[in-house]
Amino acid sequence: MLDLKQIRENPEKVQELLDRRNSDQYQIEQIINLSQQQRELETTRTELQTRSNEIGKLIGQKIKSGSDPAGDEIKTLKAEGNELKTKLGKLEPEEKDLKAQISAAILELPNLPAQTTPIGKSEAENVEVRRWGDEYLPENNDSILPHWEIGEKLGIIEFGRSVKIAQSRFVSLIGAGAALERALINFMLDRQIAAGYTEVMPPALINTASLTGTGQLPKFAEESFQCQDDDLWLIPTAEVPVTNLYREEVLEASQLPIYHCAYTPCFRREAGSYGKDTRGLIRLHQFNKVELVKIVHPDTSEQEHQSLVKNAEAILQALKLPYRVLELCTGDLGFSAAKCYDLEVWLPSSGKYREISSCSNCTDFQARRASIRFKEAGKKGTKFAHTLNGSGLAVGRTMSAILENYQQPDGTVRIPEVLQPYLGRKIL
């Protein structure tokens, strides 16, 4: 959520930053107008309320000091009180309605891109920051089977039957496939815990307030699975439950930074991506992910962002999977992010780098929505924290990358060295 005060005080600047997202759907003019009306109303209403409070106190005092409760003096005061009540009864709903309109409108606005975020229209203008692991690129790209084919051949990924029991875009992992997924999860968690993150195993179902807190709602309701009879949704990422752990809390500055890692399944409706990535593990309604979440002091969020990206990269490096780091341009930036780096892993079968991690600095955007604040010792008042999150990593996509990059001409797949202890084997 953007700061209404900032919108009012620097409208041109805010609008200009919103426009960088290459969309004309984010307009602040209406919000400024509504806010102006609301504040005028509030001033009037408060004046009436003040008088009304005075009358209430006065009546109490008079009665206590012996005035006749049914006498003229009290009657006159009550009459004025009633008059005020009638007026307030009109103003209050009006103001409430304005406030509701403002907050509904402001919840639809995305975060402002950081000044340093490269300006661009679409993903085509994302900026490659660095590339790693060229020496690990497979030489025989053309002879490498796509991961779904090798997976099926090895009998470790079950596509057809999974569609029967659920729907398309669901898979089951069988035997060594399931074990490999589990090994990857444990490996990733162990690494991130060693890097200083505290593991969390959060609920996989969360309420509307939580999804609103991190920015998935109200705008992207069609992206999440919703339960019919309860105010519960399936989590699209662990970012939502883990960040919301601290919703509506005032933390001590000394508690910051907070680092969490979490393995959870993630559920996404993938509405509007019908034709894309219909085969394999790339785009599923349910997938596993190890997520990194940081809650930090605003002054440190930039460096915390850089180190979070490094923590995600470390997994790919340990697995010796070639990847590149992109800085997303303003046109491709996620709703809650001010700045975002994507890690893309090399997928030989498609001859492309594919996203395997997305690391965002959400600055105070989520903290405002979720009211995650902190207090500095000795200082008055509270400040909004900064929240960051990143995948460390998407597990299914990592498995895809291993099945392809580690594929051998004889149709077997080597297991990355660091995973061997977890899996108890060297080859699939």
Added chain:
RNA sequence: GGAGAGGUGGCAGAGUGGUCGAAUGCGCUCGACUUGAAAUCGAGUGUACUGCAAAGUACCGUGGGUUCGAAUCCCACCCUCUCCGCCA
């Protein structure tokens, strides 16, 4: 799912219609005393919004209602705890 109890400030806990943003205790901050500390004493100690400010307004689980006036009365909902049922 059934029966009962309860949700008040950082915590504990009082408050059943009027000056209650809320007693008291603990905690915390500052000061005094002390060589230092403890103890003791004194002062202070919620958040948000509007406003240049003075100040005002709102908040006692949430939302409605009654009233000149609600933490206090009424209604609905949510949550927590105990017991029973079911259950990984």
